[in-house]
Amino acid sequence: MYSKSIQDFLTKPKVVDWRFPDKDGFCERTLDCKQLAVKEVLRWREEKNLLPIFLNPFDCSHQNLQLRRSEPNFNLGWSLQTKHSIPKDKIIPEIQRYISMNGYCLLFYRSFETTYSSYYKTHDIVHWSLIVNVDEEKLTLIDEAGHPSYFQGHMGQVGYDDFRSNWICDSNFGIGQVIKNELASTDxxxxxxxxxxxxxxxxxxxxxxxxxxxxxxxxxxxxxxxxxxxxxxxxxxxxxxxxxxxxxxxxxxxxxxxxxxxxxxxxxxxxxxxxxxxxxxxxxxxxxxxxxxxxxxxxxxxxxxxxxxxxxxxxxxxxxxxx
Missing domain, CATH: 1.20.120 (Four Helix Bundle (Hemerythrin (Met), subunit A))
Known part of the structure; x- marks a missing residue:
């Protein structure tokens, strides 16, 4: 369907780096981890005029010293279809199925519990990554918050045994894909x-x-x-x-x-x-x-x-x- 795999698209001639603005001005200053992963999928799919997809309304809440805003949604018919509470023995085959079907697999997990995240034991959030390839023994991920033991820059590889040992079968761990409702308003x-x-x-x-x-x-x-x-x-x-x-x-x-x-x-x-x-x-x-x-x-x-x-x-x- 596309001229190159999403792995090649994001790693050649050099690995994508979300610290710096891309041609649309997107970087980790303007988009969060979920939005950055989705943005790369849409770029790979050659979607145009991405900025309107990512704008969200402002809001604000707080609890003590925690300042919060709502998690972002997507506009113009775009959304995420997610699946969570997947048993450890089923997660790798499920990721392989998503990669085979879509060419990529979105991944989310609780960063505080995940050793291949640089947020391990530091920030307790549900973090998003983009899986761009699987082979017989490991996953290849794009992530701006990967642990240096597994990642070089934004690209990293996690062996299946390591991945399964970090996996928890609950709603904070899951996978997803980007979908579009063609009947939604595009005005x-x-x-x-x-x-x-x-x-x-x-x-x-x-x-x-x-x-x-x-x-x-x-x-x-x-x-x-x-x-x-x-x-x-x-x-x-x-x-x-x-x-x-x-x-x-x-x-x-x-x-x-x-x-x-x-x-x-x-x-x-x-x-x-x-x-x-x-x-x-x-x-x-x-x-x-x-x-x-x-x-x-x-x-x-x-x-x-x-x-x-x-x-x-x-x-x-x-x-x-x-x-």
Missing amino acids: WNSVCFELMRSSVKNMTTLGGLENLKEFVATLQGTSASTIVEYIETLEFDIHYFRRLRELWLLAVNRGSIPKPYVNPLWVEELFYLCKCWSLIMGVLMKWKRQPSKDYKKKLVDYVTQTYKNEERFFLAMKQSLGV
């Missing part, structure tokens, strides 16, 4: 309007901004020593949270937002918002390198200012939509 104008309308509703009416404000207050009420203990997770969470803002800014810069909805007011606020979250990331990285120093005041000041920018951004978006 990007109406889809984009709905994403923006939902964003405004989620953040202003359904408590998103209030949750962010509570997160700021929690941070302010937490001792510097406790923040230092939690800083690895805090950095990870805030990077995940800000990613969607970077993706929307990319969509603006690439002309992917329909012109009737591009208002200079919210676009300017979005630009400053991305700068604000970058400053916060900079403070966290500096504090992680220098844990004996106290950067709490600077961090709280930046997060407080960023909350005000978030307020202005969603007010501007609301006004531009007239909702």
Whole structure:
């Protein structure tokens, strides 16, 4: 069906590197692990104009120092069909079947429990990889968070025995494929309007901004020593949270937002918002390198200012939509 295998597509002449933007501007700054894997499948399938597929509405929740947004979905009829709770003795044949059927297999697993992940015993999330080949004894994966014992750059190989010993038969471990509903709406104008309308509703009416404000207050009420203990997770969470803002800014810069909805007011606020979250990331990285120093005041000041920018951004978006 395609001129080359997905393994060759992603590894020749050199292995893909998600740290750096591709021709569409996608990288780990704008897409999460699931989206990056799906993006490569769509590129391999020669799909065009990918950015609208990945935009999602904004929302916000928090629990103590955990800042959260919803997991992303896909637009314009695209989705994932997944299968989980697969017994250990069945998982390799099932992956082989997916590879034979599709040329690839999406993989998800709980990273905290998985030794071939660099997040092993560090970040407790459901992480996504892309399996691009199988042979008699091992899987070949593309993953930006592979453990260096198994990976060189973004490509790694995991033997079947190792893979099975890491596998758990529950809902946090499974496989998937990208599918398209040909009957779904492909009217990007109406889809984009709905994403923006939902964003405004989620953040202003359904408590998103209030949750962010509570997160700021929690941070302010937490001792510097406790923040230092939690800083690895805090950095990870805030990077995940800000990613969607970077993706929307990319969509603006690439002309992917329909012109009737591009208002200079919210676009300017979005630009400053991305700068604000970058400053916060900079403070966290500096504090992680220098844990004996106290950067709490600077961090709280930046997060407080960023909350005000978030307020202005969603007010501007609301006004531009007239909702």
